[in-house]
Amino acid sequence: MRPRPRVVIVGGGFGGLSVAKGLAGQPFEVVLIDRNNHHLFQPLLYQVATAGLSPADIASPIRNILREQRNTKVMLAEVTGVDTVNCEVVAAGLRVSYDYLVLATGARHAYFGRDDWATFAPGLKSVDDATYLRRRILLAFESAEIEPNAEERRRLLTFVVVGGGPTGVEMAGAIAELAKRALAADFRSIDPRCARIILIEAAPRILTPFTEPLSEAARRALEQLGVEVRLGAAVDDCSCEDVRIGTEVIPTRTIIWAAGVMASPAGRWLGADTDRAGRVRVRPDLTAPGHPDIFVIGDTAVSTDVEGRPLAGVAPVAKQQGQYVAKALIARCNGRSIQPFRYRDFGSLATIGRKRAVAQMGGLHLSGLPAWLLWSAAHIYFLIGFRNRFTVVLNWMWSYITFQRGSRLITGLHVRPLDDVARTSRMELISKES
Amino acid sequence: MRPRPRVVIVGGGFGGLSVAKGLAGQPFEVVLIDRNNHHLFQPLLYQVATAGLSPADIASPIRNILREQRNTKVMLAEVTGVDTVNCEVVAAGLRVSYDYLVLATGARHAYFGRDDWATFAPGLKSVDDATYLRRRILLAFESAEIEPNAEERRRLLTFVVVGGGPTGVEMAGAIAELAKRALAADFRSIDPRCARIILIEAAPRILTPFTEPLSEAARRALEQLGVEVRLGAAVDDCSCEDVRIGTEVIPTRTIIWAAGVMASPAGRWLGADTDRAGRVRVRPDLTAPGHPDIFVIGDTAVSTDVEGRPLAGVAPVAKQQGQYVAKALIARCNGRSIQPFRYRDFGSLATIGRKRAVAQMGGLHLSGLPAWLLWSAAHIYFLIGFRNRFTVVLNWMWSYITFQRGSRLITGLHVRPLDDVARTSRMELISKES
Structure with a gap:
């Protein structure tokens, strides 16, 4: 038994990051795993795609964001499954055990079967x-x-x-x-x-x-x-x-x-009930049905507002869910329980140039x-x-x-594919946790 | 016969760009061809490699740099050879004829036969x-x-x-x-x-x-x-x-x-005499021997100072050579000739953190x-x-x-290779010049 319960968070987007931040200084051991080394401010990603901003302008290394948080460890690895029996997350040759698990793995675009x-x-x-x-x-x-x-x-x-x-x-x-x-x-x-x-x-x-x-x-x-x-x-x-x-x-x-978007395969990892977009139908406290120690948030989950309408896949929902999960974990460790998650809608914004x-x-x-x-x-x-x-x-x-755009670079035209050396040194060397 | 002689410049580095700029407003038709869309400030490239700067901080689109220069056209294409008999540059299915040619194609790293x-x-x-x-x-x-x-x-x-x-x-x-x-x-x-x-x-x-x-x-x-x-x-x-x-x-x-570096294959395109690093041994006026209308400059050429020592492969040499070629072309069109190229060495700089x-x-x-x-x-x-x-x-x-570094992004980890669509739309569609 660990002296402090371990919370494993998969995904360093808006949801996962706000769980981690909410657990700062709390009596948990926090492990955040992401397949990328950076948190991405997705709402401005279209400006990178249209040469207005550089990638580094809207992305920050996750471990740098969480550097002051001594109870938190960041791992760069791609999670491929969850072993719910042994309470372990599987990531390319590596197994990380958890007491609590938060799946905040986001979504990809979907082509409606095409x-x-x-x-x-x-x-x-x-x-x-x-x-x-x-x-x-x-x-x-x-x-x-x-x-x-x-x-x-x-x-x-x-x-x-x-x-x-x-x-x-x-x-x-x-x-x-x-x-x-x-x-x-x-x-x-x-x-x-x-x-x-x-x-x-x-x-x-x-x-x-x-x-x-x-x-x-x-x-x-x-x-x-x-x-x-x-x-x-x-x-x-x-x-x-x-x-x-x-x-x-x-x-x-x-x-x-x-x-269109399709949730990441987190639902499949749990064998959970999902909607057509692959999102896990979570309980009112954002846990996966049948898994009270596994939370699913952000674009990976579908939760509803008080009138039963599904919440949109936007950053504020993921953030508030992350904050809620951190509070729920702290409450649980103190033997308390908290109210179901409720989204506070501050409104919507969209820009047109x-x-x-x-x-x-x-x-x-x-x-x-x-x-x-x-x-x-x-x-x-x-x-x-x-x-x-x-x-x-x-x-x-x-x-x-x-009217100029600062980042009109065409890169990757003559690029070598990520070669085997780099891939090997990252993948094969990730062996069982000591 | 063209109303104004056409100068084709291959390469938008320090050398090629300074030829183009030197011909601004002059009675030439200038075509600059590069395999990349950007001019790169190579002296700071190590800062991109070590996460201090973003690529866009040290690179500018070539056509943007030359936008005000109405006699100049920029083409994104990879040159694969020169037809010195017909005075044409060959670039993936395309032939661009020239009256004067400037080869400023730079160098790659070399592994001494390994x-x-x-x-x-x-x-x-x-x-x-x-x-x-x-x-x-x-x-x-x-x-x-x-x-x-x-x-x-x-x-x-x-x-x-x-x-x-x-x-x-x-x-x-x-x-x-x-x-x-x-x-x-x-x-x-x-x-x-x-x-x-x-x-x-x-x-x-x-x-x-x-x-x-x-x-x-x-x-x-x-x-x-x-x-x-x-x-x-x-x-x-x-x-x-x-x-x-x-x-x-x-x-x-x-x-x-x-x-170590090895010059680009421009020497082979001309069948010219090169040194061990593949650099064309140019004449004192920077033309290739036997080709009075073809200039070779920068890292693609080896020229010597007044004492016969080969000039280093650095930006100031390429720049001054580019300026020299522009002046030589203007002089030639006016029936004048100019002195051989002479490098003015303003010194060397290197930084250590x-x-x-x-x-x-x-x-x-x-x-x-x-x-x-x-x-x-x-x-x-x-x-x-x-x-x-x-x-x-x-x-x-x-x-x-x-002490922070702003560009600590790991990108390209999950990237698809440059797919066939993009490659096709650029390559196959480049057909014979109209």
């Missing part, structure tokens, strides 16, 4: 996704510049974003600004301002979590930026050269997928510049690390004044 | 090299943190830098500072301050372009940082688990190659803090782009005060 589309329509969840999309988008302009065939040039300069949620809207707006402003004067054979940016949404309006007038304001703002918004349009097929909507064919070389956004906070509905200022303030405030806040503010001021 | 070492001892020439090394270095600490075997832990925490030139010295110093300061408090099982950093140099002293007292000052500064400097030591073998020097075996998982450097400028020899201030000022001054200068200064101030 996984073959993943090649043609990459999504945006990780730093590598973002630099990959940045490479694809910038390469499309570069290829168009040296392309003699007018039809192919047109195809290269057509960008299709699938999904009218916040990520899709932000991506479409940012690509439009990239094409119409930042790149405008840099090419000789093509005019980047002629690029076509198309946002496809199957529902009758974009940004469905917002009210209809705000959805409408967002749509108008996108159209002012030159984005074609296609509502009630479902994608029937994707390929390396076009998108099909019913009988209509849109020739394009760049499709960006922002239409510089100076335009929509905000909905209780009775307060904003659009245009006031919403954008609120959006900026909130995102700066919630970014982790003073240095990141500072550099992001500077970057935004810079691009606000000059 | 190319199999490349896997174990990666070098540092591109952004992708730098993020790869950063990943390797940071992963070594991460792997050591979860490694139960003490011997293997020691191996993971041993870093060997091969080559005591400026890059090797800078890398060794920066890794030492990373281990002993930035990472010091972030781990629980290991103490990063115990990391061994070994610099191996075959010559009897490091930084041979400097005077002996400055070499000695640099060695002492490295040792103060905790670097073991091994002089007169030649590497006999590298593997994924050790470096061999004679009969001595140094167990290590991270070897960094900074020992924060606050320490060596500088040698004519009779002025500096070490310690004064040299470091000079080094910082020079590097900021020569960085391209106001924004980059600004962010680099801020980053340096930040890490100077806090």
